Amino acid sequence: MKIICSREALLREVSIAQEVVSSRNSLSVLSNVLLTARRGALVIQATDLKVGFETSIPVEVVTEGTATAFCDKLLNIVRSLPEGDVEIEQVDAAMLRVRPTKGKIDFQLRCIPSDKYPEIQKAAEKLYFDFPQKDFIEMVSRTLFAVSDDETRYFMNGIFVEKRDDSLVMVATDGRRLSYIARKVPVPMDNMKGVILPPKILTIVRKLASGEGNLSLALTDKSVFVRLGERSLSSSLIEGQFPDYRRVIPDSQKHYALVDREAFEDALKRVSLLVEQKSRKIVFRVNDGLLTISSKESELGLASEEVSCDYAGPDLTFAVNCLYLIEPLREMDCERVRLEFSDINKALTLKPQPEEGYLNIVMPMQLD
Numbered sequence: 001m002k003i004i005c006s007r008e009a010l011l012r013e014v015s016i017a018q019e020v021v022s023s024r025n026s027l028s029v030l031s032n033v034l035l036t037a038r039r040g041a042l043v044i045q046a047t048d049l050k051v052g053f054e055t056s057i058p059v060e061v062v063t064e065g066t067a068t069a070f071c072d073k074l075l076n077i078v079r080s081l082p083e084g085d086v087e088i089e090q091v092d093a094a095m096l097r098v099r100p101t102k103g104k105i106d107f108q109l110r111c112i113p114s115d116k117y118p119e120i121q122k123a124a125e126k127l128y129f130d131f132p133q134k135d136f137i138e139m140v141s142r143t144l145f146a147v148s149d150d151e152t153r154y155f156m157n158g159i160f161v162e163k164r165d166d167s168l169v170m171v172a173t174d175g176r177r178l179s180y181i182a183r184k185v186p187v188p189m190d191n192m193k194g195v196i197l198p199p200k201i202l203t204i205v206r207k208l209a210s211g212e213g214n215l216s217l218a219l220t221d222k223s224v225f226v227r228l229g230e231r232s233l234s235s236s237l238i239e240g241q242f243p244d245y246r247r248v249i250p251d252s253q254k255h256y257a258l259v260d261r262e263a264f265e266d267a268l269k270r271v272s273l274l275v276e277q278k279s280r281k282i283v284f285r286v287n288d289g290l291l292t293i294s295s296k297e298s299e300l301g302l303a304s305e306e307v308s309c310d311y312a313g314p315d316l317t318f319a320v321n322c323l324y325l326i327e328p329l330r331e332m333d334c335e336r337v338r339l340e341f342s343d344i345n346k347a348l349t350l351k352p353q354p355e356e357g358y359l360n361i362v363m364p365m366q367l368d
Helices: 007-020 071-080 133-141 151-156 199-208 261-274 323-331
Strands: 002-006 032-038 041-047 051-058 060-063 065-070 085-092 095-100 107-110 129-132 159-164 167-173 177-184 195-197 214-219 223-228 231-236 255-260 281-287 290-295 304-310 316-321 336-341 348-353 358-362
Touching: 002 007, 002 051, 007 041, 007 051, 007 071, 007 085, 007 199, 032 060, 032 071, 051 199, 065 071, 065 095, 065 107, 071 095, 071 107, 129 133, 133 167, 133 177, 133 199, 133 214, 195 199, 199 223, 199 231, 255 261, 261 281, 261 290, 261 304, 261 323, 261 336, 316 323, 323 348, 323 358
Parallel strands: none
Antiparallel strands: 002 060, 002 085, 032 041, 032 065, 041 051, 051 231, 085 095, 095 107, 129 214, 159 167, 159 195, 167 177, 177 358, 214 223, 223 231, 255 304, 255 336, 281 290, 281 316, 290 304, 336 348, 348 358
């Protein structure tokens, strides 16, 4: 194999591949990318056996062929080269030469035989359907932070996706909070069953998506596939039974407070500077026209702030993890938010105003 290609194009795609490959063992073929030169293009593939990535860039193919390269080192080499074209040549089965077309720089990178590289799974063309990038990015961003990192409850280590009526629903929970969003989008899969998508592929897709136009999605019993232009991603689904989120979302709650989103978020951030880092507990009190947020007194000190709100109900005090409010507020772009609650021992619901099919459920902490 021998090719000449743009340094910038190669650097961009190998950077994405590096996010996919396994970094646990530099000698493993899973830490390598597969490079295939054919018909005026270089196809780049990467996988960790769960997530797969494939893309292609236009190149000058001097000699067709296939080789592997240790992704991290290839990325650092290409990044170190001056601007201009890069020549990649397979010297033999165990060595790949990388050098600029101009200058006296020369790298020889050892590689693993390409026949040992695992095959990346693909979906049948008929399974793909288009989905607006803007909606997909929004839905992922508004749920991803609530995914559980508790590996003993692996079925909550991803975002649950299902079709309900004419909407697509995404839900994430760690058992102490829940994030839910529904969007009316054209999903032609009438028999679509609920699946759990792993965070890794969603994080990469969110990073790659421009927010304009559509991306293409395909789902099978065990895998999800995403296409963005010349780039294709695939991932195994998380197996298991996701909790019944509908039982967690209250049908109605007795009281609510309306508060300016930006003022509420800023106050939470300021007060959180003096919370205990292990519990992140803040206390807030609602009474007529006022929301008071405070930290628990500790060796660090004490912080409190008052924010005006629209509220006409009993004087109530709650304790919550401040991060569980800050993270969803950060993803909202509305002027006001609505806090709904019944009593101090039951879940709080945080919604943007006007309501747009998005809500967060937060379980209170013990007051002490």
